[in-house]
Amino acid sequence: MIDLLTQHPLLAAIIALVLLAAVFGALLGFAAEKFKTEGNPIADEINNILPQTQCGQCGYPGCRPYAEAIAGGEAINKCPPGGETGVQALADLLDLEPLPLDEEHGEAKKIAAVAFIREDECIGCTKCIQACPVDAILGAAKQMHTVISSECTGCDLCVEPCPVDCIDMIAEEESLKTWHWQLPDPVSRRVDIIATDVIPSNPNEGRAA
Amino acid sequence: MRKVFDFHGGIHPTENKHQSVRTPIADAGIPPELIIPLSQHIGAPARPLVAIGERVLKGQMIAEALGFVSVPVHAPTSGTIHAIEDRLIAHPSGYLAPCIVITTDGQDEWEAHSGVLNYRTLETADLISIIRNAGIAGMGGAGFPSAVKLSVKADTPIETLIINGTECEPYITADDALMREQAFEIIEGTKILQQIIGPKSTLIGVEDNKPEGIAALCAAAQGTNIEIVTFPTKYPSGGEKQLVEILTGQQVPSGGLPSEVGVVCQNIGSTVAIFDAVVKGRPLISRVTTVTGESVREPQNFEVLIGTPVQYLIDKAGYQSEKNNRLIMGGPMMGFTIPDTGVPIVKTTNCVLAPSEAELSTPPPAQACIRCGMCAEVCPASLLPQQMFWFAQGKEFEKLEEHNLFDCIECGACSFACPSNIPLVQYYRASKSEILQLRHDHEIAEQSRIRFEARQQRLEQAEQEKEAKRAARKIAAQQRAEAAQESGAEDPIQAAIDRAKIKKAEQQQDGAGDESELHKLEKAIASTAKRLTTATTKLEQAQAEGSDLVGALQTGVDKTREKMAVAKQALNDYQQHLDTRSAEQRPADAAQSAIERAMQARTTEAALSPQEKARVDLKKLQNRLKKTQATLLQSHQNAEEAKVIEALESTVARLTEKINALQPLLNTAEDA
Numbered sequence: 001m002i003d004l005l006t007q008h009p010l011l012a013a014i015i016a017l018v019l020l021a022a023v024f025g026a027l028l029g030f031a032a033e034k035f036k037t038e039g040n041p042i043a044d045e046i047n048n049i050l051p052q053t054q055c056g057q058c059g060y061p062g063c064r065p066y067a068e069a070i071a072g073g074e075a076i077n078k079c080p081p082g083g084e085t086g087v088q089a090l091a092d093l094l095d096l097e098p099l100p101l102d103e104e105h106g107e108a109k110k111i112a113a114v115a116f117i118r119e120d121e122c123i124g125c126t127k128c129i130q131a132c133p134v135d136a137i138l139g140a141a142k143q144m145h146t147v148i149s150s151e152c153t154g155c156d157l158c159v160e161p162c163p164v165d166c167i168d169m170i171a172e173e174e175s176l177k178t179w180h181w182q183l184p185d186p187v188s189r190r191v192d193i194i195a196t197d198v199i200p201s202n203p204n205e206g207r208a209a
Numbered sequence: 210m211r212k213v214f215d216f217h218g219g220i221h222p223t224e225n226k227h228q229s230v231r232t233p234i235a236d237a238g239i240p241p242e243l244i245i246p247l248s249q250h251i252g253a254p255a256r257p258l259v260a261i262g263e264r265v266l267k268g269q270m271i272a273e274a275l276g277f278v279s280v281p282v283h284a285p286t287s288g289t290i291h292a293i294e295d296r297l298i299a300h301p302s303g304y305l306a307p308c309i310v311i312t313t314d315g316q317d318e319w320e321a322h323s324g325v326l327n328y329r330t331l332e333t334a335d336l337i338s339i340i341r342n343a344g345i346a347g348m349g350g351a352g353f354p355s356a357v358k359l360s361v362k363a364d365t366p367i368e369t370l371i372i373n374g375t376e377c378e379p380y381i382t383a384d385d386a387l388m389r390e391q392a393f394e395i396i397e398g399t400k401i402l403q404q405i406i407g408p409k410s411t412l413i414g415v416e417d418n419k420p421e422g423i424a425a426l427c428a429a430a431q432g433t434n435i436e437i438v439t440f441p442t443k444y445p446s447g448g449e450k451q452l453v454e455i456l457t458g459q460q461v462p463s464g465g466l467p468s469e470v471g472v473v474c475q476n477i478g479s480t481v482a483i484f485d486a487v488v489k490g491r492p493l494i495s496r497v498t499t500v501t502g503e504s505v506r507e508p509q510n511f512e513v514l515i516g517t518p519v520q521y522l523i524d525k526a527g528y529q530s531e532k533n534n535r536l537i538m539g540g541p542m543m544g545f546t547i548p549d550t551g552v553p554i555v556k557t558t559n560c561v562l563a564p565s566e567a568e569l570s571t572p573p574p575a576q577a578c579i580r581c582g583m584c585a586e587v588c589p590a591s592l593l594p595q596q597m598f599w600f601a602q603g604k605e606f607e608k609l610e611e612h613n614l615f616d617c618i619e620c621g622a623c624s625f626a627c628p629s630n631i632p633l634v635q636y637y638r639a640s641k642s643e644i645l646q647l648r649h650d651h652e653i654a655e656q657s658r659i660r661f662e663a664r665q666q667r668l669e670q671a672e673q674e675k676e677a678k679r680a681a682r683k684i685a686a687q688q689r690a691e692a693a694q695e696s697g698a699e700d701p702i703q704a705a706i707d708r709a710k711i712k713k714a715e716q717q718q719d720g721a722g723d724e725s726e727l728h729k730l731e732k733a734i735a736s737t738a739k740r741l742t743t744a745t746t747k748l749e750q751a752q753a754e755g756s757d758l759v760g761a762l763q764t765g766v767d768k769t770r771e772k773m774a775v776a777k778q779a780l781n782d783y784q785q786h787l788d789t790r791s792a793e794q795r796p797a798d799a800a801q802s803a804i805e806r807a808m809q810a811r812t813t814e815a816a817l818s819p820q821e822k823a824r825v826d827l828k829k830l831q832n833r834l835k836k837t838q839a840t841l842l843q844s845h846q847n848a849e850e851a852k853v854i855e856a857l858e859s860t861v862a863r864l865t866e867k868i869n870a871l872q873p874l875l876n877t878a879e880d881a
Contacts, residue, residue, distance in 0.1 A: 047658070050654075051650075051654055052653075052654035052655070052657040052658045052661065053657065054657065054661045062661055062665070063658065063661070064658075064661070064662070064665075133661050133664065134657050134660040134661050134664065135660055135663070135664050136660070151656070151657070151660065153657050174304075175304060176300065176302060176304040176305070176306050179302040179304055180639070180642030180643065180645070180646060181301075181635065181638040181639040181641075181642050182639055183601065183602075183635070183636060183639040183640075184575075184632045184635040184636065184639070
């Protein structure tokens with residue numbers, strides 16, 4: 001046997017390769033079964049980027065279904081609440097060309113809004129409760145309903161079903177709590193950081209009072 | 210002499226400290242109005258305890274701490290509560306925040322208060338609660354509640370207590386003035402802190418540019434185990450992490466707290482406040498603030514009540530508004546321009562700087578970064594400012610975090626060193642808040658996702674349960690049918706169908722029998738006639754007796770008469786119909802006959818006299834009114850919702866109105 005192999009190096013190489021292929025193939029097959037991933041990991045990552053407003057403006061019933069659709073090849077520019085930054089993040093993740101937001105599905109809103117029920121007009125029909133994708137409306141039949149504003153995603157879905165039109169979308173006003181520093185405007189130099197104000201060529205000159 | 214260490218970077222800006230320490234600390238006095246913000250510290254704002262118009266005494270708690278990381282607020286002097294409303298506060302945003310406004314009465318009347326002279330007898334928890342109730346928050350700048358900082362966990366042993374007397378920022382001399390004049394209080398306050406924390410060593414770190422303060426402290430600290438450590442002046446050695454490194458040589462890990470290396474830091478101002486709170490029972494109602502800059506005639510330190518408007522304070526120092534280009538709260542490196550001179554002094558205000566245009570001129574335009582690396586050389590946190598500037602411009606937040614943006618203490622050294630005048634710190638501040646905002650948004654999104662998925666699951670489960678019930682019912686029905694078949698009885702469904710078929714066939718047969726229809730009509734006429742006679746007799750009887758029932762009986766008779774007329778008409782029509790039909794074909798469908806019946810009914814109705822018609826209408830209305838009134842009474846008894854009762858009452862009113870309108874019509878008809 002050994003003699004035969006030594007005399008026919010081509011045969012020896014083929015046998016060796018076939019054996020190796022068989023071993024590695026078996027190993028890979030075993031691993032594929034043993035370490036099979038549950039669900040679609042890319043859809044999870046896409047879902048992480050989506051804003052989770054569950055508004056359905058993309059045409060899918062919620063963010064998760066749209067994430068799965070994107071994983072299956074759907075366009076990435078159908079999410080107005082995510083805005084251009086969302087599209088950019090998706091493009092980065094999937095290594096696609098970032099597209100402009102598809103206007104057909106609505107415009108990106110600058111300011112976040114939450115639903116507010118004018119409570120003395122509410123007739124307690126529960127229609128908005130059924131429409132809310134995140135269970136952010138509290139109430140029961142023939143009882144007044146109210147929105148848990150900290151849970152509201154501002155998806156608008158409750159506004160349309162209300163038979164007495166008592167739901168408003170109220171934009172969040174900027175306040176001390178939501179305020180934050182802005183990047184300096186490169187044109188105007190009125191910035192509040194003082195340290196840059198004077199850069200004396202000699203620190204001991206010009207500054208002393 | 211203890212060995213002191215050095216930290217990376219740092220700058221040497223012109224100090225400008227001598228102007229404001231020429232005179233001792235002056236009392237700023239009582240302004241006519243104090244504006245006390247409810248949130249002068251990091252954490253939850255305090256909750257007001259007083260009402261508008263209430264008189265408060267000096268030292269009275271006017272707002273209580275809300276939660277663990279929060280401190281109460283006290284009245285700095287006696288007076289009345291003028292308002293509890295949103296006022297402009299010293300914040301770079303220029304937004305309003307809730308404040309308590311006190312109109313002072315000038316009497317400065319104290320609330321009954323007492324301290325504990327012999328604080329050594331107190332438990333640690335008692336001391337911490339005194340500090341907490343006195344409203345003490347870090348007076349160096351950030352305003353972190355001191356009690357929280359001192360409540361160190363038992364599992365983190367504290368080796369070193371550091372009192373921060375560095376005051377490295379130019380112009381500010383508030384701590385220097387305290388050291389010169391209140392060294393005893395500082396040392397006593399430090400002893401209280403020692404008792405709370407129990408450190409192995411206690412250090413007071415002071416930069417060597419305050420020789421008078423150091424001398425006073427050294428004299429006061431004689432015979433104690435408190436060590437005064439001096440080190441070369443360099444900005445920003447007063448940063449907590451930088452000071453820890455200078456004094457212990459240890460670096461606080463990125464994102465960590467000094468307690469992780471066994472250190473607790475407190476500010477000099479806080480030690481005095483703690484001494485006042487424990488020994489004198491005096492809450493934090495005033496502080497030492499430096500007023501300086503070329504636009505004030507007499508730069509000096511003031512003992513100023515919390516809530517004093519900046520305008521009042523700078524006027525005390527001889528403010529010359531024409532020379533001033535802007536007012537800065539805090540120092541020239543880390544301070545911010547205040548939006549208005551009406552904003553109040555708060556617990557963290559260590560300096561009000563009123564520079565002239567020559568002193569702090571409007572900065573020249575920023576130029577491109579030339580990547581000279583000077584910012585990296587001066588950064589005390591050993592970061593790479595030029596890289597972070599690049600990423601901040603491109604909003605590459607992940608990269609910024611990788612470059613440890615959150616270790617930036619915003620000291621401004623990089624901006625100071627930058628030869629291109631780029632406001633670097635501004636970029637980092639903006640990026641930090643943007644990242645925090647994104648994190649917050651992501652947290653909310655995560656919560657929404659969880660709620661959405663929970664809801665989906667719930668709906669699915671409900672659907673499945675419904676489906677299961679449906680299946681169970683189907684199976685049960687099948688089983689019943691099988692059981693019925695087995696026992697020889699017929700299938701119940703089939704039986705029901707059969708019954709329905711038989712009934713239909715019978716009805717069709719009835720329709721065919723003209724005889725029976727005729728018979729029915731005749732019978733109806735007979736019974737109506739009978740009823741009519743009885744009713745008429747009764748009516749006559751009642752009329753004779755003058756009973757109340759006359760009206761009712763009259764209507765009864767009228768109604769019966771109507772019915773009689775209708776029945777007779779029907780019989781008549783039917784006979785005619787029979788006659789015509791004998792010649793024609795039978796009407797093919799039931800609908801035709803229904804239409805005819807309706808038309809007949811209308812003609813009969815038209816045949817009624819207007820008087821009768823009006824009477825019928827009136828009767829109907831009266832019935833409805835009675836019914837509504839009964840319901841109303843019932844709902845009153847059941848104490849139902851006001852909405853329902855209101856609706857019922859309006860219905861009653863409407864019906865009464867209609868009846869009233871109809872009554873004269875009927876009367877005229879009867880007269881006629």
